[in-house]
Amino acid sequence: MSGPAYTPTDEELAHLQKLSSEFEPExxxxxxxxxxxxxxxxxxxxxxxxxxxxxxxxxxxxxxxxxxxxxxxxxxxxxxxxxxxxxxxxxxxxxxxxxxxxxxxxxxxxxxxxxxxxxxxxxxxxxxxxxxxxxxxxxxxxxxxxxxxxxxxxxxxxxxxxxxxxxxxxxxxxxxxxxxxxxxxxxxxxxxxxxxxxxxxxxxxxxxxxxxxxxxxxxxxxxxxxxxxxxxxxxxxxxxxxxxxxxxxxxxxxxxxxxxxxxxxxxxxxxxxxxKMEDVQQPAIPQAPLHVALADYADEFVPMPTSRGMSDVMSLIPGMYPTGLGQNWPSVSYDYNPSPIPQPQMAAVPTYTSVPVPTTSQEYVNTAHHNVPLESPVGMSLNPPMTIERGGPFRPSMYELEPGFQSNHSQSLPFQTSIFRNSHYNTAHFLNPDFQPEEWSPDSEYVTGSRSRHKSASQ
Amino acid sequence: MSAGSKKRILKEYGECMNDTPSGMKINFDEQNMTEWEVLMDGPEQSVYAGGHFKLKITFPIEYPFKPPVVSFKTKIYHPNVSNDEKGSMCLGMLRPEAWKPPNKVVSVLHLIQTLLIEPNSDDSIEPSIATEYKDNRKEFEKTAKDWVKRYAK
Missing domain, CATH: 1.20.1300.20 (Peptidase C65 Otubain, subdomain 2)
Structure with a gap:
């Protein structure tokens, strides 16, 4: 049952070629x-x-x-x-x-x-x-x-x-x-x-x-x-x-x-x-380094000057940081705007209601979460109940750390960028209102070292 | 058809009127400006001399972002014109992947004329005619002239 192998003629080949070159996927x-x-x-x-x-x-x-x-x-x-x-x-x-x-x-x-x-x-x-x-x-x-x-x-x-x-x-x-x-x-x-x-x-x-x-x-x-x-x-x-x-x-x-x-x-x-979130929100507002909020508000809430705009407000909201892949602190660069990451499995977005939020930004928050069932807004308290579960969509904020967490731990926070380190946002800077000289502690030495390694590896 | 396409077609028509390639005549219908009828004499120096060919140039909705479609309504024996009822000519700048939006229709007309004078057998749509054109020019010319007599008088 054999015969010569089927060989298409030139015309057929040309036709196929034409079909294939004219093919446009839907x-x-x-x-x-x-x-x-x-x-x-x-x-x-x-x-x-x-x-x-x-x-x-x-x-x-x-x-x-x-x-x-x-x-x-x-x-x-x-x-x-x-x-x-x-x-x-x-x-x-x-x-x-x-x-x-x-x-x-x-x-x-x-x-x-x-x-x-x-x-x-x-x-x-x-x-x-x-x-x-x-x-x-x-x-x-x-x-x-x-x-x-x-x-x-x-x-x-x-x-x-x-x-x-x-x-x-x-x-x-x-x-x-x-x-x-x-x-x-x-x-x-x-x-x-x-x-x-x-x-x-x-x-x-x-x-x-x-x-x-x-x-x-x-x-x-x-x-x-x-x-x-x-x-x-x-x-x-x-x-x-x-x-x-x-x-x-x-x-x-x-x-x-x-x-x-x-x-x-x-x-x-x-x-x-x-x-990036900053593109979506507002024209570029110079962003205060992320750790400022953490360090400054450890023991006392100080309202941020409103003129500094929305991005600072966002950074005050506990739980509004993106989940940081299981690290204690996010491996994000400093141009990152802390902000909510809409994720379908998210149960509730703690919304800080007592800071006046510009309307456009408020709308943004709403649209970003329009498919998320919102619980009644959780007012921000300085000592919130420690009931927030680890491993949720948000990276842990300082409010979720062990009850023993004290503000004096904040000075052991890693300051990875020289810009931040040398700025007055650093509590170790003499212009910082909460000026606190850096002290060496063997424990934090270890923590800082491992973290900065982690950070540099992930960047 | 968008306003941009219409404007462009009108512009192209204006230019073609000012600079009509010799031996060509364009019938333009303002009611249906996306289809031009072109009457063209076979160029003197070609085997198609003496023939009168009717062509259609169709502008797609996406014109000028897609090329106009050129088809010979008069049967012609040519390696670059499909030997079927469509009589389509699709090569060079007319290929969809080579078409540039700033290409001019008048250049398309010139391309058609050039191809009648000198067929492009390397980029043919009818491979058997192209082979004959390359290997047996006499036979090709004979058939081409015969077709002119039969279909293009």
Whole structure:
């Protein structure tokens, strides 16, 4: 029962080739999704292999929220474009919108210089300027929420979304071509810059690669004074997701302090958007180091100056710290905003009710927990009952420590950063109202040592 | 079809009117501007000389973010035109993965003309015609001319 093996004819092969090259997987979901809790990512990987499980488990403690982008081959471009606008909204400064429009317009020369014709790119550029202006007018009218809604709606309109992406792609291409020395070494051997741009940047269906992203970061993100941070979630070794940052520099070449940051999560072949709690809440308020609250309020509650804003208020709330993976103190960096991590299994969020909370922030708290059955708010007392169970979703706060815990233990808290150590927030600093010279104690020596090792290992 | 696409198509039409490639005529219907009918004479220096070809250029809803679709309504013996009722031509800048939003329709028209003069047998849609074009040019020209007489007069 044999015969010659079936060999498809050229026509059939060509047909199959055509089918396969025309194949487009069904892609669903909004072009840019709503912001949601990043614990969803952890849940998604709960059954994945251990590398992913470990890496994603640590994610929500640093990045509280995320937003999906549709995986249609434009997600990297769209994610950066969207977060660029969002960073402007977060700054909430109408002058920045105007500055950006002017800056982008001034790059028309760049586009012209590499042979793009104005009447062909102006439609794409205009969509971008339109959106800048629309959101600017809403922001200057104080209507931040509508501005955010407008931004999301615009990016979910294929025409607008694609036009803006196309405009940014052209800028990227122009940037690469006008800075060949910066990019040529990263291209495949023998690949010509012009050819690279024309096949890897300009076509409407081509996902962003690292060269493209570096160039877009240069032309769009860094020049706007923003930073871009990409987390690479892959199977590489280590317990944390690898992070790559593009940092802006000021005119004198020094790094900008605490720039608004666009954050992306990269999983092989796909980009989504990430947020830290500080991005979600408010424009960047300089954050007091985490341990200040712990040390200062050990034996006496002193109201924080209200002018210091929401983030300090949040840090006063016992139990509002994210769970720190079983350590006594969280292995978080100091730019971390202590704040609630919405987690489905959470029973109650102790809410501190007696501090006046700005309304916007209050709304935030509510929305973050809208699916969580709230018990009646637990008023903050200085000696709360020691009934809170260990091992819950929150890392233990000082109020959950043994009854013998005394404030004088606080001086043995580890001060890992030199900035904090040398600041007046440190009780060992002579300007601290609760000044208490450091004393050496053999016990704390051991504790501090082990903890800082742990910390450095986890960072 | 979004306002942006319409605006772009009108712009492209304006440019094509100012710079129509020789031997081409575009029938544009404002009621249905996403489908252009192009009448084109076979270029003098090609085997298709003397033929009159009717083409259709269709603009997808996502235009200009997806390429226009070019199809020959008149049958033509050509390695880059599918030998079926669609008569589609899809190569070079017209490929979905190579299409760039700033590409101009007038360049598409020029591409079509160039391809009639010099078929691209390395990027063919009809491999057997491409092989014949490469290996047996005489036979190819004979058939092509025969088809012009039969279908494109």
């Amino acid at each position: 892609v669903t979901g909004p072009l840019v999704g709503e912001r949601q809790s990043s614990s969803a990512i952890t849940t998604e990987y709960a059954n994945a292999d251990p590398v992913y499980r470990v890496k994603t488990a640590a994610l929500p403690s640093k990045y509280s929220h995320y937003r999906t982008c549709r995986g249609d081959g434009h997600c990297g471009w769209r994610a950066i474009a969207f977060t660029y606008f969002e960073a402007l909204l977060r700054l909430g400064d109408r002058n920045r919108f105007l500055e950006e429009e002017t800056r982008l317009r001034s790059m028309g020369n760049l586009l012209n210089s590499i042979g793009f014709q104005e009447h062909l790119y102006e439609d794409f550029a205009d969509e971008c300027f339109d959106l800048l202006r629309k959101t600017e007018s809403l922001v200057s009218a104080g209507n931040d929420e509508r501005a955010a809604a407008e931004l999301l709606a615009s990016f979910n309109d294929v025409g607008v979304s694609m036009a803006i992406i196309t405009y940014f792609k052209l800028l990227t291409s122009a940037w690469i071509q006008t800075h060949p020395n910066d990019f040529a070494p990263f291209l495949d051997l023998g690949q010509d810059i012009r050819q690279y741009c024309s096949t890897q940047i300009e076509p409407s269906v081509c996902e962003i690669d690292h060269v493209g992203m570096s160039a877009l970061a240069e032309v769009l993100v860094k020049q706007a004074g923003f930073a871009l941070e990409v987390l690479y979630l892959d199977r590489s070794a280590g317990e944390e997701i690898n992070t790559y940052r593009f940092d802006p520099v000021s005119n004198d070449g020094l790094p900008l302090h605490n720039p608004p940051t666009l954050r992306l999560l990269y999983r092989p072949g796909h980009y989504d958007i990430l947020y």
